[in-house]
Amino acid sequence: MSNVSVDANQSAPKDNQPQDNTRRRFLTVATSVVGGVGVVGAAVPFIASWNPSAKAKAAGADVEVDISGIQPGQLIRVMWRSKPVWVVRRTPETLAGLEKHEGQLKDPNSEAEQQPGFAQNRYRSLKEEYLILVGICTHLGCSPQHLKDGAFEEIVEGVPNGFFCPCHGSKFDMAGRVFENVPAPLNLVVPPYQFVDDKTVIIGSEGEAV
Secondary structure (H helix, E strand, C coil), X not given: XXXXXXXXXXXXXXXXXXXXXHHHHHHHHHHHHHHHHHXXXXXXXXXXXXXXCHHHHHHCCCEEEECCCCCCCCEEEXXXXXXXXXXXXXXXXXXXXXXXXXXXXXXXXXXXXXXXXXXXXCCCCCCCCEEEEECCCCCCCCCCEEECCCHHHHCXXXXXXXXXXXXXXXXXXXXXXXXXXXXXXXXXXXXXXXXXXXXXXEEXXXXXXX
C-alpha cells in the first residue's frame, strides 16, 4: 500500500507538470519583458540627458581651431554657430600696410559697438599676426572673397590684399574694416575668441592673448 501511495503521489505532479512548466515559463518571460521595458524606460531619459538640447544646439558651442599649420598670408575657414569664420595669418608687410589707407575707411578705429573690446584697434585682434572674422558681409549677408597678392588692387588702388563682396561691391581691408562709398555700413564682425596656446584658438569664448 505504501508503495502504491508513493507512486500515486508522484504520478499526480507528472500529469500536471507540462501545464506547470508552461505557466512557469510564461511568468518568467512576462516578468523579464516587463522588467526590460522598465529598464529601457528609465534609460531613455538618462541617455537623452547626454545629448545637447535643441536650445543648446541653436546657441552653438565653442569651436577649437588648430592654427599651427596656417602659413603666412593663408586663410582658413571654420564653422561656428552656423556661420563661416575666417582665420588669417597676416604677413608683416600686410600689418605694416594697414595704416596707409585709413583715410579711406568708414570706421578705422572700430568705434561701432559690434566686436569685443580687444578688437577696437588698428589690427582688430588679440595677436596682430592672426585676424579672426565672421565671413559675412554686413550689408546683406553675402560672403566676401579674399583677394591677395595684388589682386585687391584692382578694387582699391594701392591696397594689395583685402576682402571683396561680389554681391554688391562692398570692400574691406585686412583688418575687416569697411571702405567708404560702399553699401556695407559696418566693419566685418570679430567674434569672441581666446588663445589656449600658440597653436590653438577657441572661438566663442572671449579671453586674453597668451
